[in-house]
Amino acid sequence: MVQSLDRSQGRAGGVATGSANNHGTYTGNRALQIEEPLIFEMGQTGRCGVDLPEPPKVKERLNGLRRKGTIGLPGLAEPQVVQHYTRLSQKNYAIDMGVYPLGSCTMKHNPRINEKVARLPGIGDLHPLQPVSTVQGALELIDSLAHWLKTLTGMPAVAMSPAAGAHGEMCGMMAIAAALEAKGERAKRKTVLAPESAHGTNPATAAALGFVVKPIPANDRGRVDLAALKAALGPDVAAIMLTNPNTCGLFESDIVEISKAVHEAGAYFYCDGANFNAIVGRVRPGDLGIDCMHINLHKTFSTPHGGGGPGAGPVVLSAPLAPYAPYPWIVKDGDTWRVAEDGAKVEGAPLGRLKAFHGQMGMFTRALAYIMSHGADGLKQVAEDAVLNANYVMAALKDVMSPAFEGPCMHEALFDDSFLKDTGVSTLDFAKAMIDEGYHPMTMYFPLVVHGAMLIEPTETVAKEDLDQFIGALRSLTAKAKTGTAAEDFKAAPLYAPRRRLDETLAARKPVLRWKPSNNPPGIDPLKQAAE
């Protein structure tokens, strides 16, 4: 295993030249691939996509602060808006289209019943501050999901309000800080241990809370080096942040000993639950001795990733951390549900509030629908099939690609780039060539501890015949790369996507983050320019 300093995530390197996409149509379109301008280049004054009544005449009470001048929003009619966003949608790859093996992200099927129930009248349209007597079913729903999450993880408490995994990390680490403060140890315990393979959110979270992050090395099996960890533990350590299964797709086999050592040193164990899908229904993290873990509902429990959110990141808490859970939470008084909000008299010492209202209710609804659809039996099968699929990919590719570690893996298969040595093809090139084969590339250059990492997470919702085709495509690309004469082809990929490789250096050097009329050179029609 070679330590990599390449943190470019594929950003380094120039843009390849050559062209395959210019077929010279008048419009610049290529059949179903339609070039689409920005809404700001399409609008006309006098067009509108909604019909609203004339406002009744009233005395204006705006304190003289009426907006002067126009906003600059374009006017489009409804059919134009529908066509515009439909055309944009067709430039996206998505789970609904095929294998999306983005390691660490758990891109599994998003069932549509979840969307339907989240929109039911009486669920999707409730105001968060309606009298609690009028939202008893909503509070019961949140508590039902909380019950499932606690039972599946074997943990006694859960904070539901964090808005995403990273927000959940913040919640969990604040709870640890609060517990330390209650013991009078916050000032002396300033160190947080995290493996070098950790998600970037882990060190970012710990640092935001004033902790100093100290990396702990991995052993040659891709796991935390137990001896090094024990040596690092001391009276200055607040917590360890560990992903399990880890970002190399491996189960931390020493985890019970790790948690014992951490607790003996007076520290807490934060578990990053991003990879819970590998063990859901088969292993309860509570049995491993952890103190808190966030659960990405958009990963394990299939709420849609939505182009980058919204997510939800409930955090399960051990008994020592439960008293510090933030507001709000749901309590039951006899037959009545209540919400404990800021200022409510409660047992414990809530760490505060992380977010307005009650958390990502829309995500709770979808996750609960998914969980109820699977049940305890189905969720166990989820973990088994996810792990089986990943191991199948690993087994079917290990003779031509280079697995980073000995198997078995859990829910994702990690390769390094040694199989590409001397081919002139990089991990980035290999990934871009997958696009032309009709796949979303795997996660690349992460984790950082593996050179040219390729992290493949098929998830349990891919059929075997689709996996076989995917494996066939990767074997074919591997064979092509190893001819030693195909580097130029790889560097030119993708050829068939809506766009070829984009100049990320230019984007960062001269940031253009909004449309302005002056963005378009005078006299040049952006659409015609695209067509040329």
Place this chain on the structure above:
Amino acid sequence: MRYLPLTDADRREMLSVIGAKSVDELFRDVPASARLAAKVGGLPDHQGELEVERAFQGFAAKNLSPASTPFFIGAGAYRHHVPATVDYMIQRGEFLTSYTPYQPEITQGTLQYLFEFQTQVTLLTGMDVANASMYDGSTGTAEAVLMANRITRRHKALISGGLHPQYRSVIETTAKWEGFTAALSKTDAEGLEDLIAAVDRDTSCVVVQNPSFFGHIRDFTKLAAACHAAGALLIVVVTEVVSLGLLMPPGEMGADIVVCEGQSIGNGLGFGGPYVGLFATRDKYMRQMPGRLVGETVDADGKRGFVLTLSTREQHIRREKATSNICTNAGLCALAFTVHLTLLGEAGFARLAELNHAKASQLADKLAAVPGVKLLNDSFFNEFTVKLPKPAAEVVEALAAKRILGGLPVSRLIPNDPSVENLLLLAATETATDAGMDPLVAALKEVL
């Protein structure tokens, strides 16, 4: 199980390729003490779609839907009509089931709508740049304070008494654990607050809300000047983004960072989330922003395209030195915002705002005519505060018993404060009708 394509025959064949006798073998790295022999106990087994839907209808039946009743609650979440096109568009699988656009060649759809979103946000707020969304207004506000602390290298934020109480709590929590001072100005129900005298050389930023939590509309131009003279930043929060269709944008008042709750455009009430935070600032602070940014560039053929950019601020590159730990944000809610605002356009957005103000004015006049009810606001957009002759919480419960959702008792969010006990906050949007307002007025007369 309908979501799992593998058959038993598939599983056997795959195990033989792997060279394992059973799936259990693949879990051999799990300590034996933690390996469950059977499924997790105490939980039901799988159910069909019909049964699942029935269960959720059961939950829904125990709630009072705002659609079925006179409804006047706001306080940071507003009931607006969302065109059917919006919900159709965000449910297209290419948007719904895609992820963060790490591979720009095959995610131009997401990247382009986020670029449109960023542009719309700058136009509404009167600012230079905006990011690709935050979780919501409350977390966005806390991030804005952290950003101001980074820029000014100071550690004291001055928080207006007109800021939403739960936003104040989120800032207070962030301050406590991330190590800065949040100086909380006292509750400002009357809208008389003037923070200029409180700005000093230690102040990193002043956080105000417009219209305020209690509905008052204020000009913060002088406060912005005072902040800048002291080397501090002005953060303006807008929890009702529709107000920007009618009101002077915070950018024109001199704001340095503007945070809005974007829920009102495109996103339903959803019992509090997911929502979408809008976050905008000045060009000079671009590289201190939290969250994702989309920028324009060209591809290898010279065609315009969009990419995630300036990632060297972010956690996956900078790790412990990142500007924020944010990763996933609110992409799909941002799409809903963008589609709705595109449907509205200049004319529709302005008219929507006029309608909201007109409906709220009608409601205010009707309520002010009820004996014992006193309107606290000289100015408001679509939400205002009234003082009742008795505790508002009791009144709201009595109205709920009549199936009327008649506003928010301020004491729910500011408990244990006698000065707000009788205050009721009411909002009226374009969805309000005479058929809803008149029963509220009649019921209020009965319960007061």
